[in-house]
Amino acid sequence: MWQERVSWEEALALMIDSLRPLGEEQVGLTELLGRTLARDVVAPMDQPPFDRSPLDGYALQSGDVQGASRATPAQLRVLERVCAGERATQPVTPGAAIRIMTGAPLPVGCDCVVRQEDTDQGNPVVEVYAPVRAHQNYVRQGEDYTAGTLLLTAGTRLDAAAVGLLASAGCDTAWVYRRPRVALLVTGDEVVDPSTHPLPAGKIYSSNSYLLSARLCELGVEQVSCCTVGDDPQDMAQCIRKLLETHHCLITTGGVSVGERDVLRTALELVGAKGMFWRVKLKPGTPAMYSLVDGKPVLSLSGNPFAAAATFELLGRPMLHALCPEPQFSLQPYQAILDTPFQRCCSMRRFLRGIYAQGHVTLPKGHASGQLRSLVGCNCLVEVPAGHVPLQMGDVCTVYFINGRE
Numbered sequence: 001m002w003q004e005r006v007s008w009e010e011a012l013a014l015m016i017d018s019l020r021p022l023g024e025e026q027v028g029l030t031e032l033l034g035r036t037l038a039r040d041v042v043a044p045m046d047q048p049p050f051d052r053s054p055l056d057g058y059a060l061q062s063g064d065v066q067g068a069s070r071a072t073p074a075q076l077r078v079l080e081r082v083c084a085g086e087r088a089t090q091p092v093t094p095g096a097a098i099r100i101m102t103g104a105p106l107p108v109g110c111d112c113v114v115r116q117e118d119t120d121q122g123n124p125v126v127e128v129y130a131p132v133r134a135h136q137n138y139v140r141q142g143e144d145y146t147a148g149t150l151l152l153t154a155g156t157r158l159d160a161a162a163v164g165l166l167a168s169a170g171c172d173t174a175w176v177y178r179r180p181r182v183a184l185l186v187t188g189d190e191v192v193d194p195s196t197h198p199l200p201a202g203k204i205y206s207s208n209s210y211l212l213s214a215r216l217c218e219l220g221v222e223q224v225s226c227c228t229v230g231d232d233p234q235d236m237a238q239c240i241r242k243l244l245e246t247h248h249c250l251i252t253t254g255g256v257s258v259g260e261r262d263v264l265r266t267a268l269e270l271v272g273a274k275g276m277f278w279r280v281k282l283k284p285g286t287p288a289m290y291s292l293v294d295g296k297p298v299l300s301l302s303g304n305p306f307a308a309a310a311t312f313e314l315l316g317r318p319m320l321h322a323l324c325p326e327p328q329f330s331l332q333p334y335q336a337i338l339d340t341p342f343q344r345c346c347s348m349r350r351f352l353r354g355i356y357a358q359g360h361v362t363l364p365k366g367h368a369s370g371q372l373r374s375l376v377g378c379n380c381l382v383e384v385p386a387g388h389v390p391l392q393m394g395d396v397c398t399v400y401f402i403n404g405r406e
Helices: 008-017 160-168 207-219 233-245 264-270 305-323
Strands: 003-006 024-028 057-060 072-084 096-100 112-115 125-128 150-152 173-177 181-187 222-228 248-252 272-279 291-292 296-301 333-339 350-357 360-362 380-384 394-401
Touching: 003 008, 008 207, 008 291, 008 296, 024 072, 024 112, 057 072, 072 181, 096 125, 112 233, 125 248, 181 207, 181 233, 207 222, 207 248, 207 305, 222 233, 233 248, 233 264, 233 291, 233 296, 248 305, 264 272, 296 305, 305 350, 333 380, 350 394
Parallel strands: 003 272, 072 096, 181 222, 181 248, 248 296, 333 360
Antiparallel strands: 024 173, 057 096, 057 112, 072 125, 272 291, 291 296, 333 394, 350 360, 350 380, 380 394
16 A cells, blocks of 8 residues: 655655666667666777877888988988878888878888978978977877776766767677666646647646656656546556556656546556555655556656656656666755745745756746746756745755756
8 A cells, every 4th residue: 555645765765665777788889879888898909909190291210300401301212102091011111201191000110200291292202301209290009098998987978979989999889777668647637738729728738748758858768658648547547557568667647636536546556556655745746656567667746847847856767767777867965055035934845946056056936836937947956844944045955956967
């Protein structure tokens, strides 16, 4: 049976203890951006894999051009021309040079490269107008990394540079955490799609389906499917069964309170759900409910838009993190200085929308659970402890970031 009126910490513990990570999968380079490594990556080779030229010029022996100048150029025989992707067919010998292009392997016998700008670019004899030190303009094999180097550690979220690094090492796949396939079920006879015009009397547009779908996409879940169903427990039960056939978890909105049409709990009982908790001691989103259907998690949120958004951050992200330990799902507390007073006393622990910047947080106008406009531009939730006196400007408060710390 559902445990009722649990604390936020108790709710999190009940969720996390009921879940296990989805595991790992091997993914190709083109699908790795934004994914999180599940295993360390060790370089299988040196990079670069050979000594190479960093510029267009002439590979030669530095002793042949000491004292060279425009007034007294050094003259060298040009043995051949080597481009990137080719190898020299003969070594560099004293008094000789090989014309070489950027990225080409350096020939045996040379110890430097002179820029083509410091020559007359001649052939079969080149005049060199500047001296070059030994190993100047000379990129050694393994200069970036050598075979066996730890390139990336497990837990790294892969950005463009990391994907490029993997490619440079010849790693065409990597092991990453498997991401959850998430289904959304929006309930309510009053809900219609935003494409419905004109809006029928007594109806509202379905903002929750688009709000939560977009948020899940921001977080990078593998798949988001969304359905809307009216306040009929049999229809709800059918949708729940159908969605969980192809998804790892389900998030619902609406139908979780105690009104005559709040029938989600009945629908969950019809599908044999194992109730875990119902009602959490936080505001907004107190009626939140969590259950398991055939071992798969079902998190049920309030139908009020901000309540759904806030409790998704507070409960939904930790649920996803338990399934897939990627950093964007993790919810961590940070401290900030409040620049906007909040005069209401709160008998229950409350979370407000906020705008964090450089260690300070401001509060927008409008904190009702049904308001969405004031959420635009916000990047954190601000915690107001239960029974707290009004918050004053300059107070230190706890914040939870929505889109990552600045």
